[in-house]
Amino acid sequence: MKDFSxxxxxxxxxxxxxxxxKIEFTILKEKQKDLLTFIFxxxxxxxxAETVERVTNPFFTTRTTRKVGLGLPLxxxxxEMTGGTFSISSVPQxxxxxxxxxxxxxxxLKPMGDVAGILVLTISSHQDIHFIFTHxxxxxxxxxxxxxxxxxxxxxxxxxxxxxxxxxxxxEENIT
Numbered sequence: 208m209k210d211f212s213x214x215x216x217x218x219x220x221x222x223x224x225x226x227x228x229k230i231e232f233t234i235l236k237e238k239q240k241d242l243l244t245f246i247f248x249x250x251x252x253x254x255x256a257e258t259v260e261r262v263t264n265p266f267f268t269t270r271t272t273r274k275v276g277l278g279l280p281l282x283x284x285x286x287e288m289t290g291g292t293f294s295i296s297s298v299p300q301x302x303x304x305x306x307x308x309x310x311x312x313x314x315x316l317k318p319m320g321d322v323a324g325i326l327v328l329t330i331s332s333h334q335d336i337h338f339i340f341t342h343x344x345x346x347x348x349x350x351x352x353x354x355x356x357x358x359x360x361x362x363x364x365x366x367x368x369x370x371x372x373x374x375x376x377x378x379e380e381n382i383t
Contacts, residue, residue: 210319213320218282219247227336230337231339232246234343235343242291243309246305254303258297263280291307293307323378331374334357338353351381353365
């Protein structure tokens with residue numbers, strides 16, 4: 208994957224396929240610690256211990272449409288290439304937590320890509336799911352809560368192109 212937005216899309220889609228009704232995604236950018244951390248937490252169907260052990264193997268997938276699953280293995284590889292770490296924990300019927308850390312100053316750190324665009328597209332396409340996106344830096348924190356946005360829109364669909372454009376711009380401004 209050429210940038211982090213593609214990893215983000217992949218993990219969010221995993222949570223959606225796992226029938227999550229609440230998905231929390233956090234980006235922690237700690238320049239003083241030289242760390243970039245992604246935390247994905249969902250309340251989906253979860254996985255048993257055996258599946259968790261196998262999920263970072265690129266030749267393992269639960270999908271029937273293809274024989275490989277590259278999302279999590281590539282995220283793990285990209286984290287470890289920068290001197291970072293990867294972990295996944297899951298409990299059946301409770302959900303999954305995926306955490307990946309990266310060294311901010313490492314030469315192999317991927318670019319962020321269109322994170323705001325990926326988030327808005329995913330959230331507007333799945334308005335029945337409660338998304339909470341947090342972007343935290345050493346001196347700033349931004350939280351986007353899809354429930355709060357829906358309430359503020361008072362019945363106007365998040366799929367409205369003007370709303371999507373506004374939300375993308377708002378997220379971009381708050382994460383740069």
